[in-house]
Amino acid sequence: MDTKSYCYYCDENVSFIIQEKIITENIKGIEFDYVANIAYCKECGEAIYIAELDDENVKRANKKYRQLHDIIQVNEIEEFLNKYNIGQKPLAKLLGWGETTITRYLQGLTPSREYSDRLRELLNDPVKMRELYEKNKGRISDVACKKLELCLNEILEPASFVASDKNASNTLNVSKFFITKIYPEAGEVITHLKLQKMVYYVQSWYLAFFQSPFFHEDCEAWVHGPVFPGLYDIYKDFGNKPITKLTRFNENIFNNDQKFILNMVWQVYGKYDAKYLEKLTHIEYPWKKVRESYKKDERSSEVIVKEDIKDYYTHIKIKHNINSIEDLNKYVSNITILD
Structure with missing residues (x-):
């Protein structure tokens, strides 16, 4: 992160300090508090906008919302991809979702309850993941199929592996x-x-x-x-x-x-x-x-x-x-x- 950033009030690039502040957020009609990092101008003391901090605060707000409402977390989606050795786009295609859906969830977008529950179900139940694969495998490439098949066999049929x-x-x-x-x-x-x-x-x-x-x-x-x-x-x-x-x-x-x-x-x-x-x-x-x-x-x-x-x-x-x-x-x- 740059050591200086633009301050609207001073109309120039200034040094700043970062402090934690409790922010009230509203997502999908639900209000809640979370701890955000805010940058303040060292010259005038006003809050200034820094893109990296803003992105991080959005992720924090979404993480807190997910915790409060038991929505699948980013780390769980990452675990899903690693567990089944599947890419973001192939997973979205298997599910019949938009190609960028999983990518956007990893970037901090909050899934709906329906989509969250579906991902959790598949993460925790490889049998249902195999059923999804067998039903929709024609939607993904041969290489993606082979990688997923090997993982599913390894998980579900360890003796044969x-x-x-x-x-x-x-x-x-x-x-x-x-x-x-x-x-x-x-x-x-x-x-x-x-x-x-x-x-x-x-x-x-x-x-x-x-x-x-x-x-x-x-x-x-x-x-x-x-x-x-x-x-x-x-x-x-x-x-x-x-x-x-x-x-x-x-x-x-x-x-x-x-x-x-x-x-x-x-x-x-x-x-x-x-x-x-x-x-x-x-x-x-x-x-x-x-x-x-x-x-x-x-x-x-x-x-x-x-x-x-x-x-x-x-x-x-x-x-x-x-x-x-x-x-x-x-x-x-x-x-x-x-x-």
């Missing part, structure tokens, strides 16, 4: 392990393309270390590297956007050998972006062998056989004496990829 089926060793559970590791607030993201490569390297190095597959699903030699089709169907709606972080997943569904490989792949390959990992798989034998008879951009659903994956990465493991995370990190960091 811990393990996708009785066999913990599958591509979906491996993908969830990685999605719980990211910290979006620190700029870490995993896209679908990167996730596919991470899951591929889990299979590759598990085969090299333990001579048996981590999971039974086969990967195919697609244009942009190895891809697990079943996993593709689950995450395809994200496109090239970051996949939503999971907050609830039980790593103990994996045994110690599996955890070793998962953590190794995360620590070594997790720091690279999707395009780098794509290029890395392109210079390695298993994918190259399958793609030899295909044009650069030609589609293929041909499987990269597990035996080829095992033989190649076992050879790399022995040749470079890779027995730890540090060993693998040194090997990968020394690879040169030419654009």
